Amino acid sequence: MSRHSSTPPQESLSESAKNEVRLDALAREVEDLKRELGIRDDILQQVADHATTVVKSRRLRIGNAIGDLLYRLRRRRSSHVAVHLNRTLEQIRKLQRSPTGRRSHASTRPWQGIGLANNPIQQQRSVTVVIPVYNAHDDVRACLESVVRHHERGSRILLIDDGSTDTNIWPLLHQYDDDHSFITAVQNPANMGYTRTINRGIGMTQNDVILLNSDTKVTRGWVSKLQQSAYSRDDAGTVTPLSNAAGAFSIPQQNVNNPIPLDLSVEEMGELLAFVSERQLTVTPTGNGFCLYIRRDLFDEIGVFDEEHFPQGHGEENDFSMRAAAAGRVNLIDDGCFVYHKRSASFGEGKGKALEVGKKTLETLHPSYKPQIQEWLQNDPLAELRAFLKTLPQHRQTKGGRPTLLYILHDGRGGTRLTSFDLARAAEADFHVLLLTTGRRTWTLNEVVNGDIKPLEERELETEWYIHQPLAHDRARFLVEILTKHSVGLVHARHFLGNAPEILHLCSVLDVPTVVSFHDFYSVCPNTQLIDDRGRYCGGDCNDGPRGCSVNRGWILEIPPLKNAWVHVWRRRVESALRRASAYVTTSQHTRDTIAKHFAFAHDREFSVIEHGRDLGHLPDVARPPVPNEPLRAIVLGALNFPKGTGLLQSILERDGEHRLELHVLGVWPSGFEDSAGNAVLHGRYSQSDLADKVRKIGPALTIVPSICPETFCHALTESWAMGLPVLGADFGAVRDRITKYGGGWLLDPYSPELWLEKLHAIAEDPDDYDARRREALAAAQPTVAEMYTAYLRIYQRAAETSSATTVS
Structure with missing residues (x-):
């Protein structure tokens, strides 16, 4: 779903460098002004006032403000204003050094994030x-x-x-x-x-x-x-x-x-x-x-x-x-x-x-x-x-032919992107389909044309994305442009990363119905996987421990104190937006129950469970049953990190002193995992086209899904079953839901590595049980993309009925 780098994106660094260049240019202009003659006093005062406004306003667009000041100075020179600018220049430097998206150090409410108040109201005035x-x-x-x-x-x-x-x-x-x-x-x-x-x-x-x-x-x-x-x-x-x-x-x-x-x-x-x-x-x-x-x-x-x-x-x-x-x-x-x-x-x-x-x-x-x-x-x-x-027309524009459906999702990798693209391609049969991918500094509008995802417009945004800030004006304008220019009749919000829950408000204002998907628990808590400071699943209920909870630093570079604090601000913000949506969709009953636990009103709304459809073709049965007296061969698929089970895997490997487990990892893993992975074989990335061939060469008996947080669907389980591989997974979330429903695997407490190693040994020694689970895996129902889309289409049709401006055939 998301990136894993802890290094800020390059665009953040380049913007900071640009502002330094602007400030240096401003300093040179001040020095030049000292050597030049004055002009009209009213013009000088306007320039001085503008410089003061830059400092006092604490606007987020610091670079633009400095650039505008430079423009004014170059047009209207005066030694009189130079004295004032010398005093304000250092203030501007302090403002520029304040973290992007936050107030200056002078603010008493640094996480308000609206870039307005120099002296915020301490209490409401009558x-x-x-x-x-x-x-x-x-x-x-x-x-x-x-x-x-x-x-x-x-x-x-x-x-x-x-x-x-x-x-x-x-x-x-x-x-x-x-x-x-x-x-x-x-x-x-x-x-x-x-x-x-x-x-x-x-x-x-x-x-x-x-x-x-x-x-x-x-x-x-x-x-x-x-x-x-x-x-x-x-x-x-x-x-x-x-x-x-x-x-x-x-x-x-x-x-x-x-x-x-x-x-x-x-x-x-x-x-x-x-x-x-x-x-x-x-x-x-x-x-x-x-x-x-x-x-x-x-x-x-x-x-x-x-x-x-x-x-x-x-x-x-x-x-x-x-x-x-x-x-x-x-x-x-x-x-x-x-x-x-x-x-x-x-x-x-x-x-x-x-x-x-x-x-x-x-x-x-x-x-x-x-x-x-x-x-x-x-x-x-x-x-x-x-x-x-x-640019906005006086009247809402209607469009003949197929209605326009807009998907909104982040521009990261992972299952959200994969399934969203599959769904968008399927929807092309009934809709003109657009996809808006939202990044930290760039939004890209794409169009589906004969199954291909083609970019229409890329918009470079004025500020970095920060979770604690509301939807910025330039992002809102771009979304309004898309909705009006393309006569969008329905929006499917697939994720709020890189955008904001307020996109649902904006769509509602323009009478565009929305459907919201929950691919993880980001709406409940920006921690996303609901892993607490002890490394355990919290269900969204904060403990009283002194340590804070982690977030994905690839996306969330800054966040207010989360546990027992800003998480409640976040939920109120999400709830306010979700109430504007027409329908909700997720991929497992456990995920639905968790979302509805924290947003109780969702119980009374249309809230469907639709499993991800995958067109995996006729993948070969590549499973090789355990061989007596040989190490049990197992694979792990996908992007590994701590919530996805690196710690559990390391603990299992540390306890496998007799090397009775041969573990193969296909995907990506965090830095340093190689040093603690013991005798595990790390294969690196794979694609859908070469997955079966790589797995066949390994010849595993089963797949391990070691997540210590509840999966909301688990593509690794789908891919494994399609290849005849039973799955050993954690006893919660979608993995529990699906294995309980179809069989095809075993469930264990994710916080007991000893039990996992014992179970792996037991699987190797019980061929009859293994064979039964393998047959269940092969027989498990696997919805196709078309079947998934048919379920979504019914939701789209009902949602469209809430807006008189939209008709979905």
């Missing part, structure tokens, strides 16, 4: 959402429904009726006040105007404030996202989300009322944006009052909104933002938060005139406002995100 209301009953109701649906603990809602002429407004607000303890509704004695109304609301609380228009619809997690962004840096003052219609904060196009793409609901658009956004929290000259998070300490510093100059709104938030900037605070965009805006349904008549008056007033009070806005628009920091969203 926030009051102030919603001024003036008429527009239906819009207000829709807004309140969304606010209640996405209410978060620690937040309160303050509704202020600013003298609405619609007599249905106050009863509506009053009803929400009665129904929800976190909502308070008040009335102005008369129409006070927008700015006085929001200032009244701000004065009624000592909390942070979110100003929210009554013609909006919020999305899941909106308060916590904005709050987290507001405290991502010490000098943050305001935060504005993105929207379909909020001027420069509109996506994908600025200053228009954008339709939501792909026929998505507002909720789904919020989820999609959360996946595909880089969450870079860009500084902007101004916030937008349609939805504006404001820290309480900013009110304490600069006061509230200017009622005198902007009594009806239309410029009050811009003036407030400019005053915040003048006080050394910054206005941020949360590009991962989406709030729908119907646009100005609550301002009544006379909007056009009020806008013009507000604009002139703003430019008079802040002459630099317009140039700053023009500069920001010209260097649009959201350009990359906008460009991606523009």
Whole structure:
């Protein structure tokens, strides 16, 4: 299933080297700047601010940030900015030296892994959402429904009726006040105007404030996202989300009322944006009052909104933002938060005139406002995100002919890859089949054409894959591109290595049904084989020992403390994703029971057991019965490591002082195994085409499957039975399930090497029992690939019925 190297992939080393080169180039640029003349002060400040942002943001894309800073420096030289850059250069170096995917050493929560907070929120701060209301009953109701649906603990809602002429407004607000303890509704004695109304609301609380228009619809997690962004840096003052219609904060196009793409609901658009956004929290000259998070300490510093100059709104938030900037605070965009805006349904008549008056007033009070806005628009920091969203069609595309089926699996070796490719080839009869293989730094989209696996596109990703990080934005974008461009109607997630459980969320957002396979226990614990610190099968239940559990360092280079700790975070994350899937499949009853033990809801879902099908052809019967007074000849097949039984084999060989066992290993083994393998014969790798020939030349009597963790299927057992070889295996997992069902072998406690050696001696001395097991092995049912696919096709058809966008014939 996975690689076994303990050395980080080469791409990790090369990326680190690239960043060092970038940093050295940056240092040279600073030295050059010392010798050159200055230019406009506002340009210098922008460059300096950008350098500060690189340091404070703790973005994961450190190399890209440094590269962007270099680009700005080369275009806009100044000795004035050199002093600032000298101070920040060493900070950038410290940031670069922090492990990829982790926060800098300054973080108090280093495993959060989202690359956002400079000063993470130590405890949730209280926030009051102030919603001024003036008429527009239906819009207000829709807004309140969304606010209640996405209410978060620690937040309160303050509704202020600013003298609405619609007599249905106050009863509506009053009803929400009665129904929800976190909502308070008040009335102005008369129409006070927008700015006085929001200032009244701000004065009624000592909390942070979110100003929210009554013609909006919020999305899941909106308060916590904005709050987290507001405290991502010490000098943050305001935060504005993105929207379909909020001027420069509109996506994908600025200053228009954008339709939501792909026929998505507002909720789904919020989820999609959360996946595909880089969450870079860009500084902007101004916030937008349609939805504006404001820290309480900013009110304490600069006061509230200017009622005198902007009594009806239309410029009050811009003036407030400019005053915040003048006080050394910054206005941020949360590009991962989406709030729908119907646009100005609550301002009544006379909007056009009020806008013009507000604009002139703003430019008079802040002459630099317009140039700053023009500069920001010209260097649009959201350009990359906008460009991606523009590629998405407004309506979901349907495709004639065969529906498209996408398999997702890691790019490692082993049984998962072998069986997935077999299944994909078989599915070509009914589907247009794509395979997405996911690696640590590269994802590759393949297509099945007449049984051949042909690459369509290889995507080099911006960051290394780390298990503790959520699905990165560039990976999410690539998956969205695949799903939409190829009109994918069904996804079969074969493994989460190299990707993330959140791929199921993303598919669900786009109304693409998913089937999930369990080839091992990675979903239960990243340890994968459920081997504890004592080297024993734990079943996913952590012991109280002081030592931690191991993980596959070929994939998992970094992980938070796992045992009795982060494993529970992982399971919650997996469970949240699995609930989005239509069906689950695994390959043995034991595996199904173990998965369902930790994800109890799976008992109530379609959860099938389908054995792997193999087209092994007519393999010859190569077994040679034991010969009296000669060593018992046995083989071991596949990739050996500690969970796969190297320790058990070594213990057996150490106890075989009389050399009554002749052991042959076909496959791969860990470094150092040769030195402790005694008189075992190590043959190396084999292929399906030459397996029978190699085994025939050895002439074994049986196969040993020495795994000390439960196998979820065991291809070695399938291959052995096909060649007439009975199997001695561990008494749990799929090996137990299959030998109990079909015979064809013997079962033993995997932690008692003495019993294994005794049993091997007994097999050599009991020809009748051996012959019976050999006949059972030859007679054992071996499903073909076609039979396996037929079982999967029934699941695919039922899963497709859950989506109106897909029809599987």
